[in-house]
Amino acid sequence: TPFHQFKRNIINDANQVNNQTYDYIIAGAGIGGLITANRLTEDENTRVLVIEAGGNGDDVRERIDIPAQAYLDGLPVDGSPYDWAIYTEAQSNLNGRNLHWPRGKIVGGSTAVNALYMTRSTKDQHDAWSELIDDDGWNWDNLLPYFRRFETFTTPKKSLEKNLSIEIEHSAHGYDGGIQISFPQYNYPQNGLWQPTFENLGIDSDNDPFSGQNIGGYITPNSIDPDTQLRSYAASAYLYPIETSRSNLVVLTDALVTRVNFDTSSARPKANGVSFRANGNNDEFQAHATNEVVIAGGTLGSPQILLQSGIGPRENLESQNVNVLVDLPGVGAHLQDHISATVEFSTTAPVGGSLSDSELDEQLEIFREGHFARSLYSTPNGAIAYIPLEDIMGDETSTFLDQLEANMTDATSSGDDPDEVKAGYRATYESDLENVYKAGNAVVEILMNNLGSNLGFQLALQHPFSRGKIYLGSSDTSENAKVDPLYLSHPADIQLIRNGLKYIRRLAATEPISTMIRDEVSPGLGTSSDDDLDDYIRNSAVSQYHPASSCAMLPEENGGVVDSQMRVYNVDNLRVIDSSTIPLPVAAHHMQVTYAICEKGADLIRGYQKASDSPSATDSESGASLSKHFNGQLLIMMMIIASIVNGL
Numbered sequence: 328t329p330f331h332q333f334k335r336n337i338i339n340d341a342n343q344v345n346n347q348t349y350d351y352i353i354a355g356a357g358i359g360g361l362i363t364a365n366r367l368t369e370d371e372n373t374r375v376l377v378i379e380a381g382g383n384g385d386d387v388r389e390r391i392d393i394p395a396q397a398y399l400d401g402l403p404v405d406g407s408p409y410d411w412a413i414y415t416e417a418q419s420n421l422n423g424r425n426l427h428w429p430r431g432k433i434v435g436g437s438t439a440v441n442a443l444y445m446t447r448s449t450k451d452q453h454d455a456w457s458e459l460i461d462d463d464g465w466n467w468d469n470l471l472p473y474f475r476r477f478e479t480f481t482t483p484k485k486s487l488e489k490n491l492s493i494e495i496e497h498s499a500h501g502y503d504g505g506i507q508i509s510f511p512q513y514n515y516p517q518n519g520l521w522q523p524t525f526e527n528l529g530i531d532s533d534n535d536p537f538s539g540q541n542i543g544g545y546i547t548p549n550s551i552d553p554d555t556q557l558r559s560y561a562a563s564a565y566l567y568p569i570e571t572s573r574s575n576l577v578v579l580t581d582a583l584v585t586r587v588n589f590d591t592s593s594a595r596p597k598a599n600g601v602s603f604r605a606n607g608n609n610d611e612f613q614a615h616a617t618n619e620v621v622i623a624g625g626t627l628g629s630p631q632i633l634l635q636s637g638i639g640p641r642e643n644l645e646s647q648n649v650n651v652l653v654d655l656p657g658v659g660a661h662l663q664d665h666i667s668a669t670v671e672f673s674t675t676a677p678v679g680g681s682l683s684d685s686e687l688d689e690q691l692e693i694f695r696e697g698h699f700a701r702s703l704y705s706t707p708n709g710a711i712a713y714i715p716l717e718d719i720m721g722d723e724t725s726t727f728l729d730q731l732e733a734n735m736t737d738a739t740s741s742g743d744d745p746d747e748v749k750a751g752y753r754a755t756y757e758s759d760l761e762n763v764y765k766a767g768n769a770v771v772e773i774l775m776n777n778l779g780s781n782l783g784f785q786l787a788l789q790h791p792f793s794r795g796k797i798y799l800g801s802s803d804t805s806e807n808a809k810v811d812p813l814y815l816s817h818p819a820d821i822q823l824i825r826n827g828l829k830y831i832r833r834l835a836a837t838e839p840i841s842t843m844i845r846d847e848v849s850p851g852l853g854t855s856s857d858d859d860l861d862d863y864i865r866n867s868a869v870s871q872y873h874p875a876s877s878c879a880m881l882p883e884e885n886g887g888v889v890d891s892q893m894r895v896y897n898v899d900n901l902r903v904i905d906s907s908t909i910p911l912p913v914a915a916h917h918m919q920v921t922y923a924i925c926e927k928g929a930d931l932i933r934g935y936q937k938a939s940d941s942p943s944a945t946d947s948e949s950g951a952s953l954s955k956h957f958n959g960q961l962l963i964m965m966m967i968i969a970s971i972v973n974g975l
């Protein structure tokens with residue numbers, strides 16, 4: 328198997344960049360960092376330095392590249408050097424538990440360690456986002472070209488399309504981007520039962536969930552290269568192809584950005600470089616930027632860098648003896664995440680996940696030999712469903728909506744939030760209420776997981792009303808910032824999860840998936856009253872690993888951190904380009920939306936407001952590649968017809 332090979336301008340000796348000057352410096356080599364670096368260095372005269380806290384991943388190549396390693400021998404486990412080891416503060420609504428929030432500390436960021444599900448946020452969500460920030464550039468029509476820009480979609484074989492009830496709208500896809508999206512060659516036997524079960528529950532899934540509408544049950548594709556069957560991720564798409572050819576790009580690994588530095592000689596501070604620690608010791612190094620500094624540390628890293636640079640809520644900064652450069656209350660606020668709970672069932676037939684260690688070794692060997700269709704290492708699985716409020720709440724829907732209107736005051740994450748943050752909280756709350764809850768859009772996701780010999784159905788809240796925060800708990804820059812998601816602090820959230828678990832019981836009793844189900848193992852049928860279900864949720868709920876919004880793109884008076892150009896308020900030459908800028912919850916896993924907004928962010932730096940004006944615009948955005956795709960198919964059909972005719 329041709330695993331990714333590195334040989335290039337990725338270095339880990341800080342002395343080589345210490346006190347050097349670049350046009351742009353980027354903190355973090357996740358999606359935002361690598362896309363921005365790639366796009367800016369398309370101009371050979373632009374010099375870019377990327378600084379990444381983690382390593383390059385060469386020593387764990389197989390565990391990154393082989394898709395199902397994400398589950399079977401994942402990198403983000405306790406004690407892994409490739410995980411930031413972030414634990415939330417004790418959650419009072421989860422019986423005092425501290426939840427693990429894995430995050431990739433490695434070139435590629437979390438895309439090197441994640442579960443490869445490719446799901447897309449929807450039209451209504453992006454239109455609501457653009458309204459909140461009052462800029463059409465962020466609505467669905469204008470963002471769709473950026474979704475298409477990063478993607479090369481491979482249409483599945485007709486037989487798979489039929490077996491898994493896959494619908495494809497070709498115009499929603501891209502065909503020449505760096506991220507490969509395909510359906511794995513191995514499929515769990517229960518996948519074919521998934522979509523028909525939702526049809527029987529009255530939920531039609533006859534649309535492509537990439538097309539702007541995602542209600543229904545689907546087998547979703549993965550970020551897998553169809554030729555090699557390896558993970559396709561930020562590094563393989565945006566770094567490897569250019570790593571030796573662009574001498575204007577340097578990536579420094581194993582170096583922690585501790586703060587952004589500023590020229591404060593004029594009224595508005597101007598970012599002009601960064602400080603960082605590297606070479607395995609506490610020495611501090613610096614590098615200088617003449618044009619801009621881009622923070623791309625993700626939802627947890629970016630607010631921490633801003634706070635340590637003196638940009639954030641005054642009270643928090645002063646409590647940690649950080650000089651206040653700009654009192655910006657929204658930094659770290661608005662934090663939201665998809666919280667989830669699972670109902671687990673024993674099964675009537677093997678589900679594929681119940682292999683012994685030696686059987687797993689055998690499966691891995693089969694993958695290494697290239698027999699992908701026979702190895703469960705080929706698939707992270709993709710059975711997924713998005714369900715609207717009425718199906719979850721049934722007769723209680725209108726009462727529930729009335730309560731949401733009435734409980735608006737419960738929304739603020741804590742009574743002492745600054746007024747701007749409260750205003751933003753209300754704005755996003757109202758937006759979700761109108762555009763999601765009342766509009767029939769999906770409020771929960773259900774995922775089918777293979778848990779040993781059992782099947783688990785994981786219910787994840789997609790539009791939570793609870794909001795938390797990230798803040799500095801120490802002046803020591805090597806310590807992670809404090810993370811307090813304040814899960815279930817709004818009463819609607821637990822009500823929805825509880826009803827969602829009841830819905831899963833109906834799902835498990837519906838044909839054809841019911842033919843696979845034997846007994847409920849957890850929480851077990853004895854757990855049936857609302858109080859008992861709530862206890863179960865408080866004891867077992869976990870994160871779906873989709874934190875966002877800690878540097879939200881909102882107006883400044885709504886506690887925003889960046890404007891619609893992704894520029895940090897009240898300073899010059901500083902942007903945040905990553906998942907932390909997402910202002911509203913989205914009913915999707917976060918990889919796709921992050922790729923799209925970061926492609927747009929790179930265009931904004933270069934001064935392109937419209938995707939079509941950008942030098943990086945692809946054939947897919949103009950439709951040319953789509954017609955190439957169809958011409959190719961047409962050619963194959965003509966050849967088949969010709970051979971039949973000749974045969975006759």
Ligand SMILES: Cc1cc2nc3c(=O)[nH]c(=O)nc-3n(C[C@H](O)[C@H](O)[C@H](O)COP(=O)(O)OP(=O)(O)OC[C@H]3O[C@@H](n4cnc5c(N)ncnc54)[C@H](O)[C@@H]3O)c2cc1C
Nearest residue numbers: 355357358380436437441442444584624625628906916918
């Ligand atoms: C275990 C797991 C499974 C997931 N599964 C899926 C999935 O199946 N599908 C999906 O769509 N999404 C999934 N996600 C979510 C998705 O991967 C993330 O939302 C997305 O990758 C976020 O990208 P980002 O670039 O904003 O941040 P990150 O990926 O966190 O990247 C930030 C980068 O910046 C670096 N950094 C941070 N701070 C500093 C600093 N101070 N100095 C230097 N470098 C720094 C980090 O090391 C990292 O490389 C999953 C996430 C995890 C953790």
